[in-house]
Amino acid sequence: MVLRLLMRYLANNEQLIQRMAESYPMRRAAQLAVALMYRTKSLAREQGLHEMTPERFKSFVNMFKNNVRQELEGVKKELNSKKKN
Template identity: 70%
Template sequence: MVLRLLLRYLANNEQLIERMAESYPMRRAAQIVVSMTYRFKNIAQERGLHDMSPERFKSFMEYFRNNLKQEIEGAKQELKKKP
């Protein structure tokens, strides 16, 4: 409850928000987000993912998740093998 009140106060403090928005880390984070958005959009268009049906997208994400899990497990096995 106290945390919620504190966050609400900070979010409504216009001067604090202005100073944070002008800070280098915030500007850089925004630049990175925009850059990644455009990169992913271009990749999706190149691979034809932007016109996928919901079912095909769901199966693609499932395949991606399984592949990611396998890679993580493989990396764990490699780390265990190293002395």
């Protein structure tokens, strides 16, 4: 409750928001976010992902999830086998 009140006060403090917006870390974070967006956009164009149909995109995401799941299971098995030895 107290944290919520404090956050509301800070969010509604216009001078504080302005000072934070003009600070180097905030400006740098915004620059990095925009650079990342443009980089991923260009990579998607190079690999033809921007022309994907929704069905193909879903298939791609499902394959990615399955691959990540398989890798995690493999790592878990390796860790368990190392613990046993």
